[in-house]
Amino acid sequence: MNENETGMAAVEIPDVTVIIGAYEAMPYLIPCLKSVEAQTLGADRIEIVAVNDGSTDGTGEYLDEFAARSKVSTRVVHQENSGGPSGPRNVGLDMARGRYVFFLDADDYLGDEALERMVAMADRNGTDVVLGKIEGIGRGAPKSMFGRTLERTDLFSSNIKFTLSAEKLFRRELLEKHRMRFDQQLYTGEDARFTLEAYVRSNGVSIVADYVCLYIVRRDDGKHITQSGSYAMRFDSATALMDLIADFFPPGEQRDELMIRPFVITLLPQFDHRWLKAKTGTRQDKLELAQPLTDKYWTPGVARRLKVPERLRLHYVAEGRADLLEEHLRFLQAKEVPEVVRKGREGKPYLAYPHFGDKEAGVPDEMYAVTVPEWVDGVRVSVPKAGKPKPSFARRVVRKLRRMARGTAAGRPARS
Structure with a gap:
């Protein structure tokens, strides 16, 4: 030099x-x-x-x-x-x-x-x-x-x-x-x-x-x-960043918040449409390279911070489910639109990507739950605001009858 x-x-x-x-x-x-x-x-x-x-x-x-x-x-x-x-x-x-x-x-x-x-x-x-x-x-x-x-x-x-x-x-x-x-x-x-x-x-x-x-x-x-370099370098990069975050932050909210970055920006692109085109050996190698990272750092706290299609991909990677990952990617590649399913009294939204509600596939419903705002077919789907649950139809009828009865007892005409 x-x-x-x-x-x-x-x-x-x-x-x-x-x-x-x-x-x-x-x-x-x-x-x-x-x-x-x-x-x-x-x-x-x-x-x-x-x-x-x-x-x-x-x-x-x-x-x-x-x-x-x-x-x-x-x-x-x-x-x-x-x-x-x-x-x-x-x-x-x-x-x-x-x-x-x-x-x-x-x-x-x-x-x-x-x-x-x-x-x-x-x-x-x-x-x-x-x-x-x-x-x-x-x-x-x-x-x-x-x-x-x-x-x-x-x-x-x-x-x-x-x-x-x-x-x-x-x-x-x-x-x-x-x-x-x-x-x-x-x-x-x-x-x-x-x-x-x-x-x-x-x-x-x-x-x-x-x-x-x-x-x-x-x-x-x-x-x-x-623009160059082997895919193994990306896993090395993800490992270095995840380990650094873990060195500074114990398990919890702050660690999960920062882990979004290496999971979404570094790891997730290894399992996109290009994964479908890769040879079987390369596909399997990528899943094996990701396994130590998902074992250590893929948590419910990280999962709920992601959009449903991202979360599902990483869940399949963490579970080593190449079959479900392939189906999910082909669904995305075909630009199909998942149905928005609302469940419970608050109408909690779920996106019905492949195998939603399929007990045999074994994917928890929470993997399909909307936890951050996202767009589906041009429509914004948001998480319901926390608050009092909406009363059932029967309870609304009972309340109305009580109001009518109180009005009649007080000499006021009942309002229908």
Whole structure:
């Protein structure tokens, strides 16, 4: 590994160190670096640490050229390919001097005011992590947590658990205090584990929702790590995140609330329509890889927080019921609509997916119960509000007769 520092003299304590790990990043690297130069925070308040992770496409040469001419203090590290994003990020973090760090992927870019707004937010509130609004270029982007700007929030007061990429502003003091680094044994999902730990350990999180701070770009060459890699990596990622949650939170409501994220975002996609197309061996292998996770962390508390079609899929996975999972997926694939069945005096809604009420299949009715609002054939189905049960027809008749009798006794004409 060799390091090359050129360009303007390095500032002693910059506000932000932008860490960029780059592998075969051309031509995406060009707008990425331009966006850092264009920051309204000012070149004298920023430094870049760029790690060329064994590129052969001119990425390293372009980084050296940029460092030689840019007003932003830039240090470039050239190293052999590490096989994933964790190594370059850790190298950058070891070299960082800023009060804050921002991990910027080489194929993404910043909005011009991003760092200025995020630094101001963190300084104003004393928060350790700042999320900036994200917009996707040719790909989707998380939205549910960016409904409004929040000066201070946490894991249980917002939807931040659903955005765990590392492209956020972190107070470096927090990371160094806990010696936080990316797990180099993980080749996908390493950022989720790192970011969730930062959320948990932080003195609050802020959200900038009124300005697009980050543009995430879909690569046309398919070299982005989330577009490649074996399915086994996804199970490793889910395991790491679930184990981390369990380390911080004992069994109970908070653990169940956070477990939604790895179950729905990481594990569930392994059992979608693509599972139907997979070979029998692959299908079975995925069920076996999921078994230790469902044995430890699939609980009634997690289940009731999910929509019925998600819950059923994970229930079948937990029970190892490949036959029922296949039927359920084919029902979804055919875009069939389940009947809404209401039971009990309160009219509790159930969605009659395949095998609802089928004693032989052995699926508990509660797996079909609507516990969170969801849409069925364009109609919103909600959980009945808790309260007094609606009186039966017979009881309503008795009450009416009593009112009529009281009216007659008082000399008032009875109302029919």
